[in-house]
Structure formats: structure tokens, C-alpha cells
Amino acid sequence: METLGELLSQMKSSQLRQRSEELAARLMNDPLVWELRDSHPELEQQQLTRGMAKLYQYVNDRRHCENCPGLENCPNDFPGHYTKLTVEQLGGKPELVDLQVPCGKQLQYEREVSVKKRIHSFYVDERALETGYDEVEIMMKDNQRAPAVTKVFSYINEVREQGLKPSGLYLEGHFGTGKTFLMCYLLHELAKEGHSGAIVYMPEFVEELKSMLQDSDKLRDTVEMMKQVDLLIFDDIGAENLNPWARDHVLGSILNYRMNRKPTFYTSNYSLNALEKHLSFTSKDGEEAHKGQRLMDRIAPFVEVVQVRGTNKRGRS
Known part of the structure; x- marks a missing residue:
């Protein structure tokens, strides 16, 4: 699975803004992101936009885990691990923090x-x-x-x-x-x-x-x-x-x-x-x-x- 940065880098400059907006909209409307927002209402759109790469990795990892092909064929960037998002106060403002956590099969x-x-x-x-x-x-x-x-x-x-x-x-x-x-x-x-x-x-x-x-x-x-x-x-x-x-x-x-x-x-x-x-x-x-x-x-x-x-x-x- 390609990273968000890789997807964006492949787009022609004329298409970049439109494609990135479509990708961001689809990501923000993903049920997993809504679930995260409901759990952390203190997160504003600004923090979500700044943490979009983390959100993208989080959603992709979760989707892979839902259809786990087994530890040996794990498609996540860090095999046997998934991205976990937490919210921490940094500089007085809530910020997304990503962690790589071992899954049950890895443990x-x-x-x-x-x-x-x-x-x-x-x-x-x-x-x-x-x-x-x-x-x-x-x-x-x-x-x-x-x-x-x-x-x-x-x-x-x-x-x-x-x-x-x-x-x-x-x-x-x-x-x-x-x-x-x-x-x-x-x-x-x-x-x-x-x-x-x-x-x-x-x-x-x-x-x-x-x-x-x-x-x-x-x-x-x-x-x-x-x-x-x-x-x-x-x-x-x-x-x-x-x-x-x-x-x-x-x-x-x-x-x-x-x-x-x-x-x-x-x-x-x-x-x-x-x-x-x-x-x-x-x-x-x-x-x-x-x-x-x-x-x-x-x-x-x-x-x-x-x-x-x-x-x-x-x-x-």
C-alpha cells in the first residue's frame, strides 16, 4: 500500500489540488476518523489536516487488520504492527500522536x-x-x-x-x-x-x-x-x-x-x-x-x- 506522500507525489501539478481535496474529503468521512473525532471533540479541523498523513496510515492499517492475511503476509509498513492514534496536549493544543503497536498475532x-x-x-x-x-x-x-x-x-x-x-x-x-x-x-x-x-x-x-x-x-x-x-x-x-x-x-x-x-x-x-x-x-x-x-x-x-x-x-x- 502506498503512503499518502507517494500518492500525492505521483499526481500532475494541475491535478494536485483537486485530487488532494478528494482524498482528504474521503479520509475525513471515513467511519474510523469519525469515531476518532467523536472520542476527541477537542480536535479541530486544523489539527486533523496537519495530521492527515497519520490519519491515512491509521485507516489503512486498520483496514488491513480487518482482513488480516496472516503475520507472514502482513501488508502494513511495519509488519505485525498497526498504527494507533492518541491525542496529547502539545503547546497547550491537542495534537495527534501516532504509535506503532504490535498486533495479537505478533505478540x-x-x-x-x-x-x-x-x-x-x-x-x-x-x-x-x-x-x-x-x-x-x-x-x-x-x-x-x-x-x-x-x-x-x-x-x-x-x-x-x-x-x-x-x-x-x-x-x-x-x-x-x-x-x-x-x-x-x-x-x-x-x-x-x-x-x-x-x-x-x-x-x-x-x-x-x-x-x-x-x-x-x-x-x-x-x-x-x-x-x-x-x-x-x-x-x-x-x-x-x-x-x-x-x-x-x-x-x-x-x-x-x-x-x-x-x-x-x-x-x-x-x-x-x-x-x-x-x-x-x-x-x-x-x-x-x-x-x-x-x-x-x-x-x-x-x-x-x-x-x-x-x-x-x-x-x-
Whole structure:
């Protein structure tokens, strides 16, 4: 859409006065301008004429918004924003003042960007963290997992009402029952409340740690971030091939810091007892029961176990 100045500059000088008068008359008779005049009877014709460019932009933006084509195709000069007019006393006289204000779609987009910035994902499909969750659909998709969904919903509401607590959830269940999805939902909902979070797919994270041995700065920053985020999720714990260093110096360090401080969450196919046996064994040193127990002392007391039952949904649309 052309600006008022562009329209006027395109007119031949002989037509300028007549065309500008027609444009001004049409603008002054626009219902939006009449609405503004009714709200501010102190405005005189002189102020309206002087602010005609602002009025023109105001009317055009409002018309575009009434027929909004979506944020990506916003035709306004400042996409995602519209012109808002206020009246202020300047030099003892009322004057039109224009402001560029974000629309509802722009505000929603900014909120979504803000949420995504609070969430770190390590080797987890980013699609699981996208917006568009439907609580009714989550609850009704599989009646067998309804108790687990209710517990996750309850946890989210408790944090909203009471703030973060040091204990998390341990989602135990078979493959494909939606454990990761529920944790992504929890992470997304609490990120909207301002909490930072990270979700870590354990099998690939443990493999990636091997390459981080050659990059001490990346290793240090990664471990420190996992210590400090408000919400940390270890996804599919028990499916990784542990080595003593990853177990004792990385995972152990993170959990040792977070216990009694910040909540840690887990998804697993193992029960807590079976996970302890898994953590007691490494490919290098074999079984070391005391080291598995030491790690479990930093997990079991700080989680509530939630059984996630249901049918395998992997591979379904």
C-alpha cells in the first residue's frame, strides 16, 4: 500500500489540488476518523489536516487488520504492527500522536520465540517441542495413559501455583507410549511461565560426550547448562552404553548439583530397580554395584514414579 506522500507525489501539478481535496474529503468521512473525532471533540479541523498523513496510515492499517492475511503476509509498513492514534496536549493544543503497536498475532509470535529460547534440546526431535498442544487431545488420545497425563497436568499446575520444587517425575513405560511427548509438553508449558529447561536424549548424549573430550570448553558449558536450567529431562535413560567417566564424572556431577535444588525428570523403559542395575554396569569396568547405588541415591529420592501405559504410537501419524 502506498503512503499518502507517494500518492500525492505521483499526481500532475494541475491535478494536485483537486485530487488532494478528494482524498482528504474521503479520509475525513471515513467511519474510523469519525469515531476518532467523536472520542476527541477537542480536535479541530486544523489539527486533523496537519495530521492527515497519520490519519491515512491509521485507516489503512486498520483496514488491513480487518482482513488480516496472516503475520507472514502482513501488508502494513511495519509488519505485525498497526498504527494507533492518541491525542496529547502539545503547546497547550491537542495534537495527534501516532504509535506503532504490535498486533495479537505478533505478540503471540514473540511469546513463542521467547518460549523456544528458554528450551534447549539435545538430540530430541524438535517437532516434539513445537506449539499447538491440545490438552483435551492429549488426555483422550489413549485412555490407558490418562492417569499419567493427569499426574503431568497436576505437576504443571502445582508449579504454576507454588513455584518450582526440587522433586521431578520419573515416567516409566514401554516403547511408544508417549513418555517423551508428555515431558516435552511439561517443558513447553512451564517455559511459558518463564522457566528454562533442557531435554537430553541419553543414548546420543553419552556418545557425543566422547567427542567433547577433545573440546573442554564445550563440555564444561554443556554440563554447566544442565546443572543450572530450571527443568532438566533425561530422556530414555537406561538405553545408553555407559562408560565410567560419563556415569561418574558427567552424569554424577550434574545430579549431585541438582539434588535438593532443582527438579530433574526422566523417561525410561526401566523401573528404578532395573535402572540401578543398568547404572552399576559399564563396558569398561563391568559391574560396580556401589557406583550404581550412589547414582540412584541422587535419582530415586527426588522423583515420583509415574507409570505410563498405553499402546505403541510410534510410526503413526
